Amino acid sequence: MASKNPISSSELGMLWLTFQEKTLILRVLEYFIEKADDQQAKNIMGGLWQELDYYVKKIKDIFKEEGAAIPVGFTSKDVNLNAPKLFDNGFDIMFLRILKEVSMGMYTINLNMSYRDDVMSLYEGLTTITQRVYKLSTLYLLDKGILTVPPHVTMPKTTDFIHEKSYLKGLFTLSEKRPLNDIELGILHHGIETNNIGMQLVTGFAQCSEDKEVKEYFVKGLDLAKQQIKLFQKTLLDSDVQFSATSGCTVTTSTIAPFSQRLMMYCVYLLNGFGLVGSGFGAMFSLRTDLALNNALVSKDIYMYAAEGIRILIKNGWMEEPPQMEDRNGLIGD
Structure with a gap:
């Protein structure tokens, strides 16, 4: 197996930013899981927590291997699991869906700024998880009647090109x-x-x-x-x-x-x-x-x-x- 190239500045920066975002999401998930009454919602969030925790540990390992200081990110000190419920049922998955939209956009940039095989593989794995959870969240919210789709339109019967500046x-x-x-x-x-x-x-x-x-x-x-x-x-x-x-x-x-x-x-x-x-x-x-x-x-x-x-x-x-x-x-x- 070929030795790894030293990590580049862009990769280090993107991994640092990913660590911040993922540790924040882990803390948010911990609170939402604790307060969730719906088992299906708990399953979606619990599965995501396990997968993200694994990738946070992988990022830590890369930082250690490179001799770089491990970021602080967000820890158990940033979440109060004993706090009463702040949002009603449904908000947890709705907000999770928004966070996954953010993640999908960030992973595209992260991957574009990665050059090392293990770093690219990390973002490929995170992208797959995010797309799956986004789909699960969307279907859950539609089924619960919390999310609505955009208006339906008449199907086009022809194709055309724009000719007028108007x-x-x-x-x-x-x-x-x-x-x-x-x-x-x-x-x-x-x-x-x-x-x-x-x-x-x-x-x-x-x-x-x-x-x-x-x-x-x-x-x-x-x-x-x-x-x-x-x-x-x-x-x-x-x-x-x-x-x-x-x-x-x-x-x-x-x-x-x-x-x-x-x-x-x-x-x-x-x-x-x-x-x-x-x-x-x-x-x-x-x-x-x-x-x-x-x-x-x-x-x-x-x-x-x-x-x-x-x-x-x-x-x-x-x-x-x-x-x-x-x-x-x-x-x-x-």
């Missing part, structure tokens, strides 16, 4: 706006669906947050999610589309935090990154100018909100520092 118009009057195409409709539905879950999440986090600044930050996130939902719903209504999205799940009256302030803030940090990618995708693939502009403005709002969250994380000493290059100027001196 296809792109949509900034000014309603009369110049063409009907939504199916890609745009899917992007809008997905935006409403994910923001509904985000709204429930930050409501729960704000409700049990002990830090005033952190609480206010989560409330801002709640307002931001509401604004985006209103924007997407208005666009659908203006196009005479009856929108449908997840019925969501309700937050209980508990004010006892199941997670540390640091974990809750980092969780929102991850979701902000996911939101930026989603709005960027929407801006690129929505061909009507008003839709592209709306997605660009949403990206700006998410970025500003995310930047404020990062400042709070750093201010409180909650942001673990990624591995970095040597400070050559500092070593050389003046």
Whole structure:
């Protein structure tokens, strides 16, 4: 067997980031499993916990082999299994499904930045797990009536190409706006669906947050999610589309935090990154100018909100520092 090449900077960075995300998900799963009443939901989450725990250990082994410090990530100190139930049944799998969406996007980037066989194999394995759990979660939520599918449309009978620049118009009057195409409709539905879950999440986090600044930050996130939902719903209504999205799940009256302030803030940090990618995708693939502009403005709002969250994380000493290059100027001196 050929000896392994030294791990590259991009691989080390991606493994470090994966460790942060996976240890966070493990802590979230531990709480949700403890509070779950539905056995099927417990089975989905319990199976995922075992598989992710295995891969977290593999990442630790790689760090050890390379002589690199093992990240702190999120530990048992970041979860309170004795805290009362913060979310009603169904939210656990709904949120898990969102986390798997985040993971699928991250693994594509992780794999693209990997060069060593064992690192690529690690991300191939994680991708397979994520796709399977995403499917299981989707089918579970549909069966329980918690998740709804986007609107059905008339099947196209012919194919055509765009010949008129008017296809792109949509900034000014309603009369110049063409009907939504199916890609745009899917992007809008997905935006409403994910923001509904985000709204429930930050409501729960704000409700049990002990830090005033952190609480206010989560409330801002709640307002931001509401604004985006209103924007997407208005666009659908203006196009005479009856929108449908997840019925969501309700937050209980508990004010006892199941997670540390640091974990809750980092969780929102991850979701902000996911939101930026989603709005960027929407801006690129929505061909009507008003839709592209709306997605660009949403990206700006998410970025500003995310930047404020990062400042709070750093201010409180909650942001673990990624591995970095040597400070050559500092070593050389003046």
